[in-house]
Amino acid sequence: QVHVVESGGGSVQAGGSLRLSCAVSGYANINNCVGWFRQAPGKEREGIAAIYTGGSYTYYADSVKGRFTISYDNANNIGYLQMTSLKPDDTAMYYCAADAPFYGAYCGEYDHWGQGTQVTVSS
Numbered sequence: 766q767v768h769v770v771e772s773g774g775g776s777v778q779a780g781g782s783l784r785l786s787c788a789v790s791g792y793a794n795i796n797n798c799v800g801w802f803r804q805a806p807g808k809e810r811e812g813i814a815a816i817y818t819g820g821s822y823t824y825y826a827d828s829v830k831g832r833f834t835i836s837y838d839n840a841n842n843i844g845y846l847q848m849t850s851l852k853p854d855d856t857a858m859y860y861c862a863a864d865a866p867f868y869g870a871y872c873g874e875y876d877h878w879g880q881g882t883q884v885t886v887s888s
Contacts, residue, residue, distance in 0.1 A: 767791040767877040771861045774882030781851050783884060787844035787861035789877075798865035798872030799837055799844045803857035803884075810860075814846060817867045824872070828854075851886045859884050 773785040787799065796819030804810040814835040815824040823835055834847040844861060859882050862875035 767864055769861050769863050769877050769879035771859065771879040771882040774859060774884045776885040776887065777851055779852055779886055779888045781886070782847070782849045783851065785846040785848065785859055785861075785882060785884075787846070787863075787879065789842045789844065789861075789863045792842065792864070796867070797863070798867050798875070799835075800862045800865060800872060800875060801835060801844075801846045802860045802862060803855075804860070805857040808857075811857075815865070815872045816844070817872070819867070822867070848884075851884075853886050853888050855884060855886050857884060858882070 768790045770788045771785060777783055798815050798817050800815035802810050802812050813826045813829045814833055816835045816837050818837050818839055832850045836845045861879045864876040865872040865874060
């Protein structure tokens with residue numbers, strides 16, 4: 766019974782910052798991947814960041830590299846996505862996903878997804 770709940774979305778102006786949170790409960794194995802995805806209307810879902818909770822591995826898509834930072838608090842089972850220098854193209858529904866296996870160099874498919882939190886960036 767793994768549950769994933771995102772929060773922290775909202776509306777900001779270009780150049781602003783937001784911090785998204787991802788509360789994960791019900792883990793049977795904490796050594797797995799947690800990831801962030803986003804989807805804008807008319808576009809396909811895009812994986813933007815991932816982290817292995819049992820080590821230091823992180824992944825960022827080129828579209829967010831250098832602007833977003835993913836982290837995970839193992840003690841409290843809360844993931845974070847710190848977003849800075851936001852652009853209008855970042856406008857999307859953001860989803861957190863949990864319980865992907867870690868294969869050493871990448872994360873596999875995710876078993877559990879949150880409901881999403883909306884991020885809107887205006888120019």
